[in-house]
Amino acid sequence: MDEERSRYKDEMIRRKARQDAAVAARKIEEKGLLIVYTGPGKGKSTAAFGLMMRAMGQGWKVGIVQFIKGTWDTGEKRAFARFADLLTWRTMGEGFTWETQDRDRDIAAARAGWQAALELMNDPEMRLVVLDELNVALRYDQLPTDEVVAALQSRRPSLHVVVTGRNANPDLMAAADLVTEMSATKHPFAAGVKAQAGIEF
Amino acid sequence: MDEERSRYKDEMIRRKARQDAAVAARKIEEKGLLIVYTGPGKGKSTAAFGLMMRAMGQGWKVGIVQFIKGTWDTGEKRAFARFADLLTWRTMGEGFTWETQDRDRDIAAARAGWQAALELMNDPEMRLVVLDELNVALRYDQLPTDEVVAALQSRRPSLHVVVTGRNANPDLMAAADLVTEMSATKHPFAAGVKAQAGIEF
Numbered sequence: 153m154d155e156e157r158s159r160y161k162d163e164m165i166r167r168k169a170r171q172d173a174a175v176a177a178r179k180i181e182e183k184g185l186l187i188v189y190t191g192p193g194k195g196k197s198t199a200a201f202g203l204m205m206r207a208m209g210q211g212w213k214v215g216i217v218q219f220i221k222g223t224w225d226t227g228e229k230r231a232f233a234r235f236a237d238l239l240t241w242r243t244m245g246e247g248f249t250w251e252t253q254d255r256d257r258d259i260a261a262a263r264a265g266w267q268a269a270l271e272l273m274n275d276p277e278m279r280l281v282v283l284d285e286l287n288v289a290l291r292y293d294q295l296p297t298d299e300v301v302a303a304l305q306s307r308r309p310s311l312h313v314v315v316t317g318r319n320a321n322p323d324l325m326a327a328a329d330l331v332t333e334m335s336a337t338k339h340p341f342a343a344g345v346k347a348q349a350g351i352e353f
Numbered sequence: 354m355d356e357e358r359s360r361y362k363d364e365m366i367r368r369k370a371r372q373d374a375a376v377a378a379r380k381i382e383e384k385g386l387l388i389v390y391t392g393p394g395k396g397k398s399t400a401a402f403g404l405m406m407r408a409m410g411q412g413w414k415v416g417i418v419q420f421i422k423g424t425w426d427t428g429e430k431r432a433f434a435r436f437a438d439l440l441t442w443r444t445m446g447e448g449f450t451w452e453t454q455d456r457d458r459d460i461a462a463a464r465a466g467w468q469a470a471l472e473l474m475n476d477p478e479m480r481l482v483v484l485d486e487l488n489v490a491l492r493y494d495q496l497p498t499d500e501v502v503a504a505l506q507s508r509r510p511s512l513h514v515v516v517t518g519r520n521a522n523p524d525l526m527a528a529a530d531l532v533t534e535m536s537a538t539k540h541p542f543a544a545g546v547k548a549q550a551g552i553e554f
Contacts, residue, residue, distance in 0.1 A: 193533035202398070202403035203399055205406055205432045210428040227409070227410030328539060331538035331539040332536065333535070335533065335536060338389075338529060350413050350513070351388075351407070
């Protein structure tokens with residue numbers, strides 16, 4: 153047992169040493185990150201909400217634009233009402249495209265959303281801006297990808313931006329500092345469980 | 354242009370019809386989900402925090418046990434202070450194992466965490482319980498996997514449970530309703546950017 157503990161301890165010390173060496177070998181800097189949450193799995197917008205929560209816990213001013221979702225009175229929205237001192241929330245989407253079935257209206261909503269995004273990103277007090285479902289607006293060509301990526305790249309260096317939604321554009325992923333792909337290893341809708349308040353919205 | 358719009362609209366209608374048919378073909382039920390966020394990518398605990406936020410926005414009572422993380426005064430913890438009416442937060446971890454380097458202490462902390470988890474899960478007022486980094490405690494054999502999975506499976510049917518952490522146990526994933534694997538398509542540490550307040554903690 154003592155031998156086992158000793159081996160365990162040695163392994164933990166070796167692991168820590170390797171980690172320290174790897175970190176020391178790199179140039180370390182602090183900068184605003186461009187974060188992309190994409191993929192078919194659940195948790196993309198949810199992770200963005202968690203980041204907003206964390207950032208507001210640090211006292212940061214945070215902004216969010218919802219590009220595609222409609223104006224539902226969702227759980228997160230009511231929860232974020234407790235952060236009215238720190239949070240600016242803009243919902244520009246008209247609902248998913250297969251609900252509106254009107255491309256001109258979708259494009260107008262996406263443009264209004266992008267305008268709101270630019271305003272938030274240009275606000276010097278904002279430290280984190282979330283562009284929820286922007287990937288979907290780009291995917292359906294509701295916004296010019298090159299213009300969007302250029303604006304994200306030329307943002308103020310200290311500003312963190314999170315972009316969510318399936319099918320992230322390759323140019324956007326190339327410009328990003330952090331890309332997490334959420335893959336749906338198991339999805340409850342496939343097992344016949346419906347979307348539920350508190351969990352899905 | 355009119356033709357393009359018409360094609361677009363037709364495609365959206367077809368898509369909606371397929372979706373409706375797929376949903377109608379299934380048995381739909383409402384039940385508490387066992388959700389697992391795993392994989393090497395960033396966003397696992399963050400997505401769990403987002404879910405807690407959403408659930409509390411619906412007025413639910415929510416509990417969380419942190420199995421591995423230490424007692425840092427993190428952003429999320431300060432943010433969650435605004436939900437003292439709905440949230441029970443237990444931090445049992447002694448920090449990551451390669452920091453404590455004491456297997457007996459790690460095991461004692463994990464057992465205390467699991468005890469807290471059982472108490473939260475047995476509280477009839479709780480509607481969502483998050484077991485943050487439980488996967489790591491299981492991975493290092495700090496808790497008996499069969500006992501943990503059995504307790505999760507025999508929970509009250511309406512209770513949602515979220516388990517986070519890398520390297521989720523296969524038996525746990527088999528028991529889960531929803532598994533999202535976060536893969537690290539791009540990670541900022543690899544590019545020499547250090548962990549930053551507001552984003553990482």
